[in-house]
Amino acid sequence: MSDEFDPMADFLARERAALGEDADLFQSGSPSASKSPEAATSDQLSVTLCLLQKISSPLLSKPSPPSAPAAPAPAASVSNPASSAQASPAVAQDSGFLQEWQVKQKEAVEERDRVSNERHEAIVKEARESIDKFYDEYNEKKDRAIQENRATQEIEIQAANSGNLWERAMKQIDLATKATQDTQKSSDTVRMRELLQDLKRDKEAPGVKSKKVEASA
Numbered sequence: 647m648s649d650e651f652d653p654m655a656d657f658l659a660r661e662r663a664a665l666g667e668d669a670d671l672f673q674s675g676s677p678s679a680s681k682s683p684e685a686a687t688s689d690q691l692s693v694t695l696c697l698l699q700k701i702s703s704p705l706l707s708k709p710s711p712p713s714a715p716a717a718p719a720p721a722a723s724v725s726n727p728a729s730s731a732q733a734s735p736a737v738a739q740d741s742g743f744l745q746e747w748q749v750k751q752k753e754a755v756e757e758r759d760r761v762s763n764e765r766h767e768a769i770v771k772e773a774r775e776s777i778d779k780f781y782d783e784y785n786e787k788k789d790r791a792i793q794e795n796r797a798t799q800e801i802e803i804q805a806a807n808s809g810n811l812w813e814r815a816m817k818q819i820d821l822a823t824k825a826t827q828d829t830q831k832s833s834d835t836v837r838m839r840e841l842l843q844d845l846k847r848d849k850e851a852p853g854v855k856s857k858k859v860e861a862s863a
Contacts, residue, residue: 810846812845812846819835
């Protein structure tokens with residue numbers, strides 16, 4: 647018997663030691679001395695394959711670890727850097743136009759407010775001037791009317807005090823006749839007027855004589 651080390655025999659020995667009693671299940675009986683070395687080697691390979699399957703089967707039966715979640719697909723709305731670079735000048739241009747429009751709109755609003763304020767101030771000023779003018783003219787007319795009334799009153803007083811009693815009576819009758827002749831028909835006062843005229847001319851008429859006596863006294 648040779649003392650040369652057999653790796654296959656050593657491997658099978660370690661496997662039988664690891665499997666214990668299960669190793670007998672893979673043995674088909676002790677190899678007979680009549681088998682050739684090729685047949686013995688074939689039996690050893692068969693046993694080795696069975697042992698390997700026995701060892702690897704628990705590993706295959708273990709559940710596989712959970713797979714990592716798939717990375718989310720890039721959103722369709724996300725643009726690539728090239729498209730972003732192309733869109734940036736357009737956005738900047740639109741922003742410039744928007745700012746320019748806002749400035750013009752602000753200036754237009756300020757101009758409209760300024761014109762409206764000026765128009766309002768002009769209307770208020772014109773209204774105040776019209777009111778002041780109205781009161782000035784009203785006060786002027788009132789003062790002129792007062793002066794005219796005073797002058798007329800003085801003239802009437804002087805006229806009323808001049809002449810005798812019958813002359814003053816005739817003046818009052820003439821004034822009354824002028825005031826009513828345009829509005830209504832007056833009755834025939836010719837005879838009454840003639841009587842008053844005679845009394846006015848008569849120096850001895852009642853009232854005229856007493857006036858002369860008072861003057862001489």
